[in-house]
Amino acid sequence: MKRHAKAAGLLTLIAAAAAALLSGCGSGKEASGKTVVEIVQYKPEAVKAFEALEEKFNSTHDDIELVIDSPNDAMTILKTRFIREDYPDIIGIGGDINYSNFLDSDMLMDISDYAGLADIKESYLRIDKELEFVPEEGVYAVPYMANAAGVLYNKDIFDEHGWTIPTTLDEFYQLCEDIQAAGIQPLYFGFRDTWTCLAPWNAICVDLAPSDICSQVNAGTATFAEAYRSAAEVTKSLLQYAEPDPVAYSYNDACTAFARGESAMYVIGSYAVPQIRSVNPDINIDSFVFPASNNAEENLLNSGNDLQWSVMAGSEDNKEAIYTVLDFLYEDENIQTYLDDQNAVPCKQGDFELPSMLDGMKPYIEGDKMADYQDHHYPSEMAVDAMIQTYLMDESENALDTFLERFDTDWVRYNRDLIAKVQRYYEEHPEEAAEGGEDA
Numbered sequence: 001m002k003r004h005a006k007a008a009g010l011l012t013l014i015a016a017a018a019a020a021l022l023s024g025c026g027s028g029k030e031a032s033g034k035t036v037v038e039i040v041q042y043k044p045e046a047v048k049a050f051e052a053l054e055e056k057f058n059s060t061h062d063d064i065e066l067v068i069d070s071p072n073d074a075m076t077i078l079k080t081r082f083i084r085e086d087y088p089d090i091i092g093i094g095g096d097i098n099y100s101n102f103l104d105s106d107m108l109m110d111i112s113d114y115a116g117l118a119d120i121k122e123s124y125l126r127i128d129k130e131l132e133f134v135p136e137e138g139v140y141a142v143p144y145m146a147n148a149a150g151v152l153y154n155k156d157i158f159d160e161h162g163w164t165i166p167t168t169l170d171e172f173y174q175l176c177e178d179i180q181a182a183g184i185q186p187l188y189f190g191f192r193d194t195w196t197c198l199a200p201w202n203a204i205c206v207d208l209a210p211s212d213i214c215s216q217v218n219a220g221t222a223t224f225a226e227a228y229r230s231a232a233e234v235t236k237s238l239l240q241y242a243e244p245d246p247v248a249y250s251y252n253d254a255c256t257a258f259a260r261g262e263s264a265m266y267v268i269g270s271y272a273v274p275q276i277r278s279v280n281p282d283i284n285i286d287s288f289v290f291p292a293s294n295n296a297e298e299n300l301l302n303s304g305n306d307l308q309w310s311v312m313a314g315s316e317d318n319k320e321a322i323y324t325v326l327d328f329l330y331e332d333e334n335i336q337t338y339l340d341d342q343n344a345v346p347c348k349q350g351d352f353e354l355p356s357m358l359d360g361m362k363p364y365i366e367g368d369k370m371a372d373y374q375d376h377h378y379p380s381e382m383a384v385d386a387m388i389q390t391y392l393m394d395e396s397e398n399a400l401d402t403f404l405e406r407f408d409t410d411w412v413r414y415n416r417d418l419i420a421k422v423q424r425y426y427e428e429h430p431e432e433a434a435e436g437g438e439d440a
Contacts, residue, residue: 034065035321040081041092042074043307049341057328064321066328082107087312089322095124095143095305096376100131102310103140109311110138114323116330117142123370124305124347130212130372133418134425135432142326143347145307145338148287148361149203149269149373152276155284157184157264165288165360167296169234176241179264187238188263189246190254191392194385198375200238200267200290201388203302205231206371207292214377217411218422224411225404232400234292236392238267247393251275259283269302270343273357288360300371301364303345382414 041050047070057066069088071077075098078091093099102108111117117125117139124143129135157163161182166172176186190196208231216222243249243263252275258266259279266272273285289301309329311322328334335346336353343355345365354362364370378384387410391403412419426432 034063035318036065036067037090037318037321037325038088039066039068039090039092039309039325040074040078040088041068041070041307042078042094043092043342044070044072044074046070046307046338046342049338052337053329053334056334057325061324061328064324066325087314089312089315089318090325091310091312092144092307093310094376095127095131095141095308095372097131097379099128099141099308099310100133100377103131103136104133107313108140109313109315110140111142111311112139114139114142114326116323116326119330119348119350121347121349121368121370123303123368127211127305127370127372128308130215131376133218134422135429141305141308141310142330143305143308144329144335145305145342145344146303146347146370147270147306148345148358148365149199149302150267150287150289150361151203152258152266152268152270152272152285152287152357154258154261154264155286157261158286163264166291167299168291168294170294172291173237180241185243185263186241187243187265187267188249188254188257189238189242189267190249190251191246191389192249192253193251194383194389196251196254196268197385197388197392198373199269201231201235202373202375203267203290204234204292205374206300206302207290207298208234209374211371213374215422217408218415218419219426220419220423224407225401228404228407229400231292232391232403235388236400239392247389255279270345270355270357273343273355285357286360287357289364300369301361302373303365303370304372304376305347306344308347379414382410 050068050070054066054068057064075093081087091102093102120143124146125139128139128141128143161178163175163178166175179186189200205228209227210216210222213222213224213227216227217224239246243257249257254266254268255272255275256279257263259276266276267290270287276283276285289299291299293299309326311319315322330348332350332352335348335350338344339346339352339354343357345354345358346352354365358365375384384407387403387406391399394402396402
């Protein structure tokens with residue numbers, strides 16, 4: 001097997017790994033005659049679910065042995081293994097910048113012939129295409145599980161006061177006013193932990209900014225200053241309904257306050273529910289999509305590929321066994337095993353039992369009306385979460401313009417090589433640049 005990395009825009013570690021890939025992937029045949037298929041997946045919190053699935057698979061397949069590793073800090077371990085030319089057959093990672101880098105390094109196999117792709121919701125397949133730095137032919141990941149972010153709310157408080165779920169931004173503002181009038185805090189934030197600033201930002205951007213805005217900026221056809229203005233204004237407007245000085249409180253503080261009924265709502269992802277229920281196991285939580293637009297039809301669920309499967313390039317000889325493993329993972333009852341363990345959202349179409357806290361989001365999940373988290377496209381070095389926190393604390397008259405100008409400036413600073421690569425690609429493929437402009 002021989003692979004090479006594309007010359008520009010790669011992480012040094014990944015480039016070195018891709019250039020060195022000269023041996024076969026996975027474990028292949030063992031002395032027992034079984035074909036070993038190894039998965040390394042990055043969610044250690046799901047280890048029990050995957051241990052159960054591994055045991056179930058191996059007890060029902062005589063010719064294939066499945067090995068699933070769920071290490072802590074899996075991304076670091078994977079990159080180290082790549083350098084050592086020690087490759088699993090399948091990697092389970094999130095749909096984010098790491099996936100983009102692996103794909104850009106030619107490290108993943110085109111699996112567009114995998115029949116199970118036909119059962120995946122179109123939104124999640126589109127999300128992966130938007131994570132490509134430049135358009136790629138083929139398919140390189142099968143989305144497995146997603147998460148959802150929007151507004152968690154205390155259902156008992158809402159029912160007591162007869163409040164209804166807002167479907168437009170004006171209705172959301174009016175709801176906040178009604179909650180304040182009842183002597184209750186509408187929102188609580190934990191912005192001392194900068195990453196939490198991304199929760200409302202992402203949930204608002206899916207309605208007010210193009211899902212592929214980062215690609216448009218890289219191609220030179222758009223700016224963040226224009227695309228993000230409305231989203232930034234709405235994000236800051238939430239402070240009038242939050243506790244005083246939300247930057248003084250952490251994520252744990254916010255979860256605790258919401259769990260104790262100190263606010264009626266919390267703009268955060270479903271991932272916060274276990275933390276909230278660790279404080280108050282009896283809290284009655286539901287959720288709804290953040291309605292950032294005043295046109296209800298334009299509002300989307302903020303949902304991304306939390307876990308997806310990619311096959312390492314060079315695994316063609318093991319493809320039949322690998323696809324058998326994927327078929328097993330996508331069996332409905334096995335997906336439900338993961339859902340029950342992790343309170344996730346399935347990327348596969350079907351009638352699955354979702355956690356009750358997602359009841360308010362079900363119409364969007366079932367209707368496939370979803371868009372990815374914007375921060376899945378941001379380089380970590382840019383520290384967008386800290387930028388948003390600074391903007392929210394800035395009370396000067398030009399705070400908005402300062403934030404947006406910095407976004408564009410820092411984007412170029414941290415993506416200079418990628419921007420050059422993307423623009424060179426469209427210079428060489430002008431017909432695709434025209435199509436992209438029409439889509440935008």
